[in-house]
Amino acid sequence: MIDQAVRRALPSLSEWPADGELPPILVEGTQNPAHGDYSVTLPLKLARTLRRPPIAIANELASALTLPPSFGRIAVAAPGFINITVEPAWLQSQLRPIVDAAEQWGKSDLGRGRSVQVEFVSSNPTGPLLFSHARGAVVGDVVARLLDATSFATQREYYVNDQGRQIRLFGESVRARMLGQPVPEGGYSGDFVGSLADEAKKSGLSPNTDALSELWLKRALELIAADLERLGIRHDAWFYESKLYPTDADETMARLTQLGRIVERDGAIWFKSDTGKDEVLIRRDGYPTYFWSDILYHRNKFEKRGFERVVDVWGADHQGQIGRVKEALAVLAIDPQRLSVLVVQLVSVKRGEESIRMSRRAGVGISLAEMLDEVGPDALRYFFLLRSADAQMEFDVDLARRQSNENPVYYAQYAHARLANVLSFGAQAGSAPPALEHLDSEWELELMRVMLRWPDVVREAAEALEPHRLAFYTDELAAAIHRFYKNCRVVTEDAPLTAARLLLSRAARTTIANALGLMGVSAPSRM
């Protein structure tokens, strides 16, 4: 709204700046409340191109700036800021709409129904999920929730590697176990293999490798889905790699051959890259490489299924593949910009004084289920969301399982529980028309200001694909709620004031419930 007002006022400047010279963001929030709620730094930025003192530009722009009458006050500050302070009356008038919007509060039509796919987890179905998969799972899920909340038609997909040499090893490993033979080279051992062998024997399944591979896949995916379910995650689609053969593969191979991108060498089939580093697509032994199936899979997403955008959530150890997948897309005349790859950095686990790195190569296997037993889904999710995905992080198990003020997830949940409690306590208070104008203490005004940022937070987090912004916002909101609660008695003898504070409490509860909800963290009414 303010942004538009600024844009409308611009033509009044004696020297109208070219549109292309305008920065994308004209209005920003201030850090210091003394400067008001919003500030416009445009005069400072324009000073150079207009060759005029910034303060003069600020004065001219400010005098042309018209805001809705009750909205706020405009002031110019040296060396060329335009500051805007929102009026309490305007803040107070926003409470009822928030309560009425309920779970819609914060949602927007940013995406306007455009289709986007979020592909995440997609871990090889070797068995139950490991803790090392959890971060990507949470990040992907919350990205999908953000896209849902901003009106994208979102699909959550899990890509299943059910093709290639590994899948044969599954069956061979179970077969070996059934027959009491040694584990095949590169094969698997352990509880999962044992239980599958038992199941096959009981059901009278013959030790046939293909059938056992199929059984493995089925059971492994069930376990994975169950682990994800406990984390509050459900995929809309499970896409099997084997679906890409032979049709997609043949079509794509024909296209690339026609484009002169295919070369045969040393018995293998290669992709000719502009980088000078060619990549194998089909190995000498006839099995496709991951690169080849990645190409087929992404072409399938864009061309066959018509997603406008695709978000892939990958682990840091797959970073190197981004460039070549995008190159292949470009060669196939698919705009690589339509693919966003979120790289989630590695997590190490800290227990006591000991820190263990969860890299795939290190082969450290703490199962996700085990960790969920220990810390629960809420703490797990919230901890991952308290870091930006592109920073390595340390997961402190002792802290996550601690039920005390040291654990940040309780701070936010407690704020919600407090509001729920005061609302049920206040329900007995008689109804009176709320005296909104009495919500004028610093704590009440601050709480309203924080609440009203919520839709911007959702939109910006969705645009940037940065779910951690939700967690930081939630923490800020919870702080404002706690301060309000401590300093403003809600239920009092003063009925109109009580009604007003109850309305504020309802609006705040709506906001924090929606914030926790978008993160997939529960919002308990008592704890």
Add this chain to the structure above:
RNA sequence: GCGCCCAUAGCUCAGCCUGGAUAGAGCGCCGGGCUACGGACCCGGGUGCGGGGGUUCAAAUCCUCCUGGGCGCACCA
């Protein structure tokens, strides 16, 4: 050697994309706070942008070099 990520308070991390007015939060530490809706709370206390150049009226933020950590660079998965 090449590519990507990271380096901000004692610790764990936001802020960087889109430069702006005294750089933030949690934990830990010290000191305070309940006659009333839940003390898992609130209030006060402070030290910091890894280093060097550069661009700019203005740099944690942009460019560059360096240092230190992580992950890749397979006819592995």
